[in-house]
Amino acid sequence: MSKPIIMLGAGGHAKVLMEILEHNDCELMAIVSPEKPSWTPKTFSPTWLKVDEEVLDFSGNDYLLVNGLGSLPANHNKRAHLHVFFKQQGYEFKTLIAKSAVVSRYSKLGEGVQVFPGSVVNQCTVSQFTIINSGAVVEHDVYIGENCHIAPRAVLCGDVVLGNQVHVGAGATIIQGVTVGNGAVIGAGSIVTKNVPAFHTVYPAKGLIKG
Numbered sequence: 001m002s003k004p005i006i007m008l009g010a011g012g013h014a015k016v017l018m019e020i021l022e023h024n025d026c027e028l029m030a031i032v033s034p035e036k037p038s039w040t041p042k043t044f045s046p047t048w049l050k051v052d053e054e055v056l057d058f059s060g061n062d063y064l065l066v067n068g069l070g071s072l073p074a075n076h077n078k079r080a081h082l083h084v085f086f087k088q089q090g091y092e093f094k095t096l097i098a099k100s101a102v103v104s105r106y107s108k109l110g111e112g113v114q115v116f117p118g119s120v121v122n123q124c125t126v127s128q129f130t131i132i133n134s135g136a137v138v139e140h141d142v143y144i145g146e147n148c149h150i151a152p153r154a155v156l157c158g159d160v161v162l163g164n165q166v167h168v169g170a171g172a173t174i175i176q177g178v179t180v181g182n183g184a185v186i187g188a189g190s191i192v193t194k195n196v197p198a199f200h201t202v203y204p205a206k207g208l209i210k211g
Helices: 012-023 052-057 073-088
Strands: 005-008 028-032 047-049 064-067
Touching: 005 012, 005 052, 012 028, 028 052, 052 073, 064 073
Parallel strands: 005 028, 005 064, 028 047
Antiparallel strands: none
């Protein structure tokens, strides 16, 4: 039986994670949010904690954390800060896999990885705290660094390598063998055919509309 869960955050990302917890028969014990959550699954009656520091009243030996903060390039650092802070306090983050996701038994998932509904994760390595969002495809022999976000319907073809804190936007495609450096941002709908330097932003090609 899994330890009870404390969710950090209560926004849209957290709502999906709460449903994944429900489907996996986990116990959501508490939610941390400045404002009282507007929605939780009917199977849960979590305690409301207003600030992160209140989590410290609950032993890291008895509870697991889930980072419910969504991941956009602008808040990568805030999300990462939560991981660093609570790991220093001795807490562990739960790895979550949606029931409808397809994850190879030969994939390696780090601590706190979140795999959302409808995604496919073939034989690859996903480092800690990374999000594989709804309908994303991560193909064989891909390596994904820490605290990345693979947004909905993004596709990473075989042998792609991502550094840490990379954001791959919705519907983007990275073809086989490409390496993307730390902190890079791949814009939604982009098709990446060449290596991307660290902290570089890739913009999608502009559509041509003929009158």
